[in-house]
Amino acid sequence: MFNAERFVAQLQAWGLEAGFSQIGVAGVDLRSAEPGLLAWLEAGFHGGMGYMAHHGLKRARPAELLPGTVSVLTARMDYLPRDTPPDWAERERARQQRPGEAVVSLYARGRDYHKVLRQRLQRLAERIDQALQAGPWAAPDGGLQHRAFTDSAPVLEVELAGRSGLGWRGKHTLLLHRDGGSMFFLGEIFLNLALPPTPPTTAHCGQCRACLDACPTGAIVAPYRVDARRCISYLTIEHDGPIPLAWRAAIGNRIYGCDDCQLVCPWNKYAQASRLPDFDARAHLVAQxxxxxxxxxxxxxxxxxxxxxxxxxxxxxxxxxxxxxxxxxxxxxxxxxxxxxxxxxxxxxxxxxxxxxxxxxxxxxxxxx
Incomplete structure (x- = not known):
């Protein structure tokens, strides 16, 4: 007989073996998130990322992206390099005080996370499929259908991760975890297998507004609300035209991305180094x-x-x-x-x-x- 709770526990163990920091399960009813998504799009906060407006509410409807989806396996993976020192945040802030030195966002100094997570998620999905075929677990009628994503499709990643207990949404809109801060990537596997959701956690930002105060361009216009058009990560990565004059000075020496809101977050004193060599920094992208x-x-x-x-x-x-x-x-x-x-x-x-x-x-x- 299929024991869904035991199977989820097995999935979590397999996820840790695959290099993930945590695995959860979310349901697919995200209707309560739709008004916030629509308001964000209507405000134009997505800037030139027209694909976000094009997909619209599909982002909040997993079964429209992969028909038959009834559960979403969520995953997070720490990305700080293996040799990260305890005072890493202070060192990163110090880089910004050296104008002639280029600063690349921490997550981008190693291998492309899309490749790392997608490959490992795919292998995890294949392991799930093999287990269902071999028993004692029961596969869905017609076999398991699955698809892995990581920041590459219309998916409400933070919403799904938060609902499945991987953390809570911080005021900078990134996911936060008590034992991992926010220095991790998120990924998902859409499944046509009904699994019990893992319980969400509670939020722990309290009255803190360090991330809002630290944003060089004021892109965090209110708690839990980011105007991408002002965000340095958007301006240096997603935006393909001239960088608006109003924000050029605020960019400082950041040439790809921005970590400021994370560097000041108190929870990132608990951020964990990755166990994988993939995210070790390439020398030509650090202190150049x-x-x-x-x-x-x-x-x-x-x-x-x-x-x-x-x-x-x-x-x-x-x-x-x-x-x-x-x-x-x-x-x-x-x-x-x-x-x-x-x-x-x-x-x-x-x-x-x-x-x-x-x-x-x-x-x-x-x-x-």
């Missing part, structure tokens, strides 16, 4: 001088970002981002020799074929004091 990164030609960019999430923005946007950071380094009033080196680096791209790059180079040079 901006002129060196700006000198990468497209072939170098493609070679050094192979298997990295950074590759998706392409060389043109890479130069755009680094140009903004170079401009901010000039605005900081560096020593004459440093100023000359920054200007020299920018001058090499003044005649770049891309109007986007040329415009940001011109702006950056205009920041020289």
């Amino acid at each position: 001088p901006l002129p060196e990164l700006f000198a990468w030609d497209e072939a170098t960019f493609l070679r050094l970002t192979e298997g990295s999430p950074i590759r998706r923005i392409g060389h043109e946007r890479w130069l755009r981002n680094v140009a903004v950071a170079l401009g901010n380094a000039l605005a900081a009033g560096p020593a004459p020799d440093v100023r000359a080196a920054l200007c020299q680096a920018l001058a090499t791209r003044q005649g770049h074929p891309s109007a986007l790059v040329r415009e940001h180079v011109a702006w950056a040079l205009a920041q020289a004091r």
Whole structure:
């Protein structure tokens, strides 16, 4: 006889063996989340991410994405590099005080998480299928149907993860866990197998507003509400046009993503290092001088970002981002020799074929004091 509770416990054990930090199960009735999603879209907070508006409420209706889905297996995976020191947050904040040094978001310094999680989720799904076929568990009529996702489809990941007990939604809208902070990735497996949901946890942000106060652009416009159009992660990754003048100075030396709201979160003192080598930082993405990164030609960019999430923005946007950071380094009033080196680096791209790059180079040079 199929014992669903025992099977969920078995799934959780398999998930830990596969490198995940925690496994949960959520139901598929997300109707209560639909008004918030619609309000966010109607406010235009998704910016240029038109696919979010295109999918609309499909994001809150798992069975429309994969017909027959009745349960969602949720997973989280820690991503801090294995050699992360205890004072990692302080060290990361210190990087922002060195204008000539490029800062890449922590999650993006290693292998592309889409590849890591999707492959491991797929293997976990196949193990579930094999177990159902072998017994003593009972497979659904017609066999198991499954599909793995991680930040790659219209899925309300934080909502599902929160409902399944992987944590609670913080005021910065990221998921928080008492023993893991927020430095982890989320993934899901949609299943046509009815499983009992794992219980949700309670929220523990209280009166804290550290993340709201730390956001350089004020993108966290209210607790649990982010305007992506102002978010540095959106501006440096998702946005494909000119970075609005109003936010360029606030970007500082961040060339890909932003961790500020997480660096100040008290719960991240409990963040755990990954057990996987996949998320170990690549040396050429840590503590690198901006002129060196700006000198990468497209072939170098493609070679050094192979298997990295950074590759998706392409060389043109890479130069755009680094140009903004170079401009901010000039605005900081560096020593004459440093100023000359920054200007020299920018001058090499003044005649770049891309109007986007040329415009940001011109702006950056205009920041020289």
